[in-house]
Amino acid sequence: MNINRIKSLKGSIHIPGDKSISHRGIMLGALANGKTEINHFLQGADCLSTISCFQKLGIDIVNSKNSVLIEGKGLHGLLPSKEILDVGNSGTTTRLLSGILAGQSFITTLNGDASIQKRPMNRIITPLTQMGAKIESLNNNGCTPLKITGSPLKGIHYHSPIASAQVKSCILLAGLYADSPTSVTEPFVSRNHTELMSSSFGAEITVQNTTVTIDPDPTLEGQKIDVPGDISSAAFFIVAGLIIPNSEIIIKNVGINPTRDGILKVCKDMGANIKLENIHTSNGELIADIIVSTSSLTGTVIEGSIIPTLIDEIPIIAVLACFAKGTTVIKDAQELKVKESNRIDVMVRNLTAMGADISATDDGMIIKGGKPLHGAVINSDFDHRIAMAFSIAALNAESETEILGIECINISYPDFFTDLNNLIQK
Numbered sequence: 001m002n003i004n005r006i007k008s009l010k011g012s013i014h015i016p017g018d019k020s021i022s023h024r025g026i027m028l029g030a031l032a033n034g035k036t037e038i039n040h041f042l043q044g045a046d047c048l049s050t051i052s053c054f055q056k057l058g059i060d061i062v063n064s065k066n067s068v069l070i071e072g073k074g075l076h077g078l079l080p081s082k083e084i085l086d087v088g089n090s091g092t093t094t095r096l097l098s099g100i101l102a103g104q105s106f107i108t109t110l111n112g113d114a115s116i117q118k119r120p121m122n123r124i125i126t127p128l129t130q131m132g133a134k135i136e137s138l139n140n141n142g143c144t145p146l147k148i149t150g151s152p153l154k155g156i157h158y159h160s161p162i163a164s165a166q167v168k169s170c171i172l173l174a175g176l177y178a179d180s181p182t183s184v185t186e187p188f189v190s191r192n193h194t195e196l197m198s199s200s201f202g203a204e205i206t207v208q209n210t211t212v213t214i215d216p217d218p219t220l221e222g223q224k225i226d227v228p229g230d231i232s233s234a235a236f237f238i239v240a241g242l243i244i245p246n247s248e249i250i251i252k253n254v255g256i257n258p259t260r261d262g263i264l265k266v267c268k269d270m271g272a273n274i275k276l277e278n279i280h281t282s283n284g285e286l287i288a289d290i291i292v293s294t295s296s297l298t299g300t301v302i303e304g305s306i307i308p309t310l311i312d313e314i315p316i317i318a319v320l321a322c323f324a325k326g327t328t329v330i331k332d333a334q335e336l337k338v339k340e341s342n343r344i345d346v347m348v349r350n351l352t353a354m355g356a357d358i359s360a361t362d363d364g365m366i367i368k369g370g371k372p373l374h375g376a377v378i379n380s381d382f383d384h385r386i387a388m389a390f391s392i393a394a395l396n397a398e399s400e401t402e403i404l405g406i407e408c409i410n411i412s413y414p415d416f417f418t419d420l421n422n423l424i425q426k
């Protein structure tokens, strides 16, 4: 894909459904009694992997694009899969599903693509094993393929060394099958969609500071879920609207859950023209329209408790920082090394190729903004966030940019270029 500089962006856009919430809707819908209807479900490859895994576990799911209908079979209704479950590229599917499978009365093997086979799974194997689960990393490297032998589980209080919603959610979902309450304490609060959604399905969840506790064996009842737009997808348009001259865009119906809204705070800190309108709540999730216009920006420091609230947005925030005056420092973000790619290395390599002044640190990056970007050949390393971040950077670079492996945007945002083209002013 070749991309050139554009003049401006104008208009309004509806962002596709939130990836994290879409995954959880399928999982909890499958474990609930009766029908669950999910509207504005994200039709990205990761969420389709979650659907196909649950279909193989005996759940009827009809995906009619506008809505997804799930015929839930209750907490104990899953059936053994005849095949290996394919989790594709999705870390969320792998880790959350492993928590559910740990409590079943059958054996499951799951595996995914080349990227998933390098992502760390000991972070879930350790707590699930403490609960009594039997999980084998078949290549003995702490990664997939995983063989999960469902077992009777006991409730634990796990102190997670990382603020990870996937680790927390994996343990909480396993906790549904435990013999006593299960608690997870994390160093900082990570996204809380599992907590919000499972309590709306009828689970007993209590939250105290950074500790979440779930009671076992609830009766979950099917729900109607309206998925808000994904702020992690909106982030590309937020940044585009800020860095491209003469732009003003309205991004409608975006989830701004406080455990996800770090990018909004960072933009405000940097001096962005950004406003929220029409703020309301749906299914316990906070939603707003976001209005952004071209802004003069200054660098900032991003560290500590805000990191989990913007972890997937760091690639596009690094692009934003290139267009700000002064230095932006990103710290405490070592988790970026174990995403679909090593997002610190890949951002530094590719932004350097475009002429930015950026260096990698052990836990983040330092960007000295203000140097104009020029076109380059960008290898996305088949990471969707990287491919989209550089598609936006290319819109304000001096010469043509070529992005290799652009198809990976299908993971989280299949219509990204259609939506972008609708805003570009010729």
Ligand SMILES: O=C(O)C1=C[C@@H](OP(=O)(O)O)[C@@H](O)[C@H](O)C1
Binding pocket: 019, 020, 021, 091, 092, 163, 164, 165, 166, 167, 169, 191, 311, 312, 335
């Ligand atoms: O729980 C989730 O839906 C997610 C949690 C985050 O991962 P970690 O839990 O590994 O931080 C995030 O990066 C991922 O895109 C989605």
Ligand SMILES: C=C(OP(=O)(O)O)C(=O)O
Binding pocket: 046, 089, 090, 091, 092, 093, 312, 339, 340, 385, 412
């Ligand atoms: C890290 C991501 O997803 P996952 O962990 O589910 O693969 C992401 O979407 O940026």
